[in-house]
Amino acid sequence: xxxxxxxNLSKSFTLRKKREKGKLLREKTEIxxxxxxxxxxxxxxxxGYIGPNGAGKSTTVKILSGILTPDGGSARVGGLIPWxxxxxHVQRIGVVFGQRSQLWWDVxxxxxFQLLRDIYRVPEDQYKKRLSNLTDALDLGAIMxxxxxxxxxxxxxxxxxxxxxxxxxxxxxxxxxxIGLDAVSKLALxxxxxxxxxxxxxxxxxxxxxxxxxxxxxxxxxxxxxGKKLFDGQLSHLLSRYDTVRVIEVRYGSGIxxxxxxxxxxxxxxxxxxxxxxxxxxxxxQLLSLLQGAGEIRELTAQPxxxxxxxxxxxxxxxx
Amino acid sequence: MKAYLxxxxxxxxxxxQYRGAVIGGVFCQMFFGLILVALYRALYAGRxxxxxxxxxxxYVWLQQAFFRMVLSSxxxxxxxxxxxxxxxxxxxxxxxxxxxxxxxxxxxxxxxLLRAIPMLVLAILLPDGWGIAAPQSLPHLLAGLFGLLLGLxxxxxxxxxxxxITMRTLDSRGMQAMLNLxxxxxxxxxxxxxxxxxxxxxxxxxxPYAQLLDAPIRLYTGEWALSQFPRVLCIQGAWxxxxxxxxxxxxxxxxxxxxxxxx
Numbered sequence: 058x059x060x061x062x063x064x065n066l067s068k069s070f071t072l073r074k075k076r077e078k079g080k081l082l083r084e085k086t087e088i089x090x091x092x093x094x095x096x097x098x099x100x101x102x103x104x105g106y107i108g109p110n111g112a113g114k115s116t117t118v119k120i121l122s123g124i125l126t127p128d129g130g131s132a133r134v135g136g137l138i139p140w141x142x143x144x145x146h147v148q149r150i151g152v153v154f155g156q157r158s159q160l161w162w163d164v165x166x167x168x169x170f171q172l173l174r175d176i177y178r179v180p181e182d183q184y185k186k187r188l189s190n191l192t193d194a195l196d197l198g199a200i201m202x203x204x205x206x207x208x209x210x211x212x213x214x215x216x217x218x219x220x221x222x223x224x225x226x227x228x229x230x231x232x233x234x235x236i237g238l239d240a241v242s243k244l245a246l247x248x249x250x251x252x253x254x255x256x257x258x259x260x261x262x263x264x265x266x267x268x269x270x271x272x273x274x275x276x277x278x279x280x281x282x283x284g285k286k287l288f289d290g291q292l293s294h295l296l297s298r299y300d301t302v303r304v305i306e307v308r309y310g311s312g313i314x315x316x317x318x319x320x321x322x323x324x325x326x327x328x329x330x331x332x333x334x335x336x337x338x339x340x341x342x343q344l345l346s347l348l349q350g351a352g353e354i355r356e357l358t359a360q361p362x363x364x365x366x367x368x369x370x371x372x373x374x375x376x377x
Numbered sequence: 378m379k380a381y382l383x384x385x386x387x388x389x390x391x392x393x394q395y396r397g398a399v400i401g402g403v404f405c406q407m408f409f410g411l412i413l414v415a416l417y418r419a420l421y422a423g424r425x426x427x428x429x430x431x432x433x434x435x436y437v438w439l440q441q442a443f444f445r446m447v448l449s450s451x452x453x454x455x456x457x458x459x460x461x462x463x464x465x466x467x468x469x470x471x472x473x474x475x476x477x478x479x480x481x482x483x484x485x486x487x488x489x490l491l492r493a494i495p496m497l498v499l500a501i502l503l504p505d506g507w508g509i510a511a512p513q514s515l516p517h518l519l520a521g522l523f524g525l526l527l528g529l530x531x532x533x534x535x536x537x538x539x540x541x542i543t544m545r546t547l548d549s550r551g552m553q554a555m556l557n558l559x560x561x562x563x564x565x566x567x568x569x570x571x572x573x574x575x576x577x578x579x580x581x582x583x584x585p586y587a588q589l590l591d592a593p594i595r596l597y598t599g600e601w602a603l604s605q606f607p608r609v610l611c612i613q614g615a616w617x618x619x620x621x622x623x624x625x626x627x628x629x630x631x632x633x634x635x636x637x638x639x640x
Contacts, residue, residue: 119464122468123467123468124464124467124468126632126633144470144471144472145470147468147469147470148470150468152464152465152468154462154464154465157460157461157462157464157465158462158465159462159465161387161391162453163391163394163395164387164390164391164394168387168390171383172383172384172386172387175379175380175382175383176380176383176469176470176471177380177469177470178379178380178470204394
């Protein structure tokens with residue numbers, strides 16, 4: 058029995074265009090944000106949910122967190138229909154919208170947490186334990202008494218995450234939680250999410266554009282495009298189909314780069330040459346001997362393809 | 378219940394974060410009060426009216442002191458609706474109408490008490506003929522306070538309707554500006570309703586805006602006898618029931634067709 062069960066979920070929005078000259082009324086267009094998507098997620102899974110901007114990811118999250126009412130289809134989360142049994146449903150979930158804030162702008166974050174404790178009716182002893190765990194894990198101790206408006210983006214995001222987890226939800230929706238974070242904060246956040254998932258068994262649906270997040274956290278991904286589900290399965294399967302090129306960076310001590318066949322793409326960056334090639338067409342050994350014949354190589358690094366490039370190639374092929 | 382009480386505590390904390398705004402508000406309202414009092418003194422010096430001057434001056438001070446209570450100014454919530462941060466409120470295990478009703482109430486109560494108490498003290502200290510007069514009697518004071526409480530329930534219901542409409546129009550500024558103008562005229566903030574022509578008063582005193590401050594103040598000054606109290610309660614009660622029902626209907630409609638912008 059799966060924890061989240063979505064069947065043929067649809068949602069459309071009406072957009073009003075700017076009024077055209079000579080016409081009395083504005084034209085309306087309907088946009089299908091979700092076109093009959095179905096999926097299920099088991100308890101304790103950590104699933105990545107990706108797709109280009111406007112694909113309908115956030116709409117899905119908003120429906121599953123009981124905010125929006127869908128036009129058609131059904132969804133059950135832990136046996137409840139989110140938009141019908143909203144109050145009971147939201148008591149058990151946590152949501153982080155990366156671009157919005159749930160904490161109060163002008164008071165210390167501690168006060169916001171206390172309000173959330175009261176809103177979710179968390180018993181005092183449980184709250185204390187939970188808060189001290191989260192304070193340690195998210196490194197919030199030093200900023201507990203600081204008003205939200207004085208925090209940096211990374212501190213804010215950690216505080217937001219703490220706010221969403223105070224009531225110990227079994228299910229967590231994360232909508233772009235790492236947006237705008239620096240490398241250190243990002244890594245810390247990932248570690249925390251991984252632990253929350255592995256140790257506490259929290260089910261997590263992670264929406265993001267940061268493919269590093271997905272690669273680090275999720276074994277399963279769902280790809281959404283134009284409101285349709287295009288892929289659902291292992292990240293490695295998805296990538297192997299698009300992982301067709303390799304990159305070699307080379308720097309010469311003496312000599313210059315020889316002319317390369319057409320199937321290789323070359324970019325020059327100062328003294329470094331960056332060569333992108335497809336091993337299918339140009340075997341690596343052949344390329345290397347070509348490079349070596351031209352002079353004395355000082356430095357050479359081989360890199361896998363950037364994951365963002367793979368996703369871009371996938372979106373392109375899927376016509377997104 | 379604890380959750381809803383916590384909203385009050387939070388609001389008090391937020392108001393105390395901006396003590397400067399409170400002090401500024403007190404000075405601003407004192408200034409307006411003094412100008413209005415000077416105006417009515419001049420008016421009465423030329424042509425005395427049926428209503429005693431001291432009642433009008435008391436009316437002015439009470440209006441100024443509780444101005445924050447009637448003013449519709451929840452910029453925070455309007456912003457939340459505009460930017461979509463309201464998404465978070467929509468996923469709380471609370472009754473949303475109740476949550477916003479109490480939010481408005483906390484804001485109005487805490488905001489106006491923090492300003493009204495120092496203002497009333499100042500208004501008492503003013504010299505004779507300028508300051509606020511004592512209530513007609515203790516029962517009049519209690520009737521006035523109870524009326525004020527019902528008036529607060531009324532204005533919070535109005536606020537919730539405004540917000541429900543804002544959720545559709547996305548911007549509250551136009552509507553709030555219009556409603557605040559209506560409110561300032563129809564609640565007696567600009568010109569005490571008691572100075573309107575009698576034929577106008579028959580209608581105006583029945584409207585919801587008159588229930589906020591005008592009715593309680595008239596009970597306080599004794600312009601309305603205690604025998605009028607049940608009538609006032611009935612009018613206020615009827616408005617509360619009607620406005621809450623209307624607001625609930627709007628919110629329920631909204632919940633079905635809510636759209637959140639972007640991201």
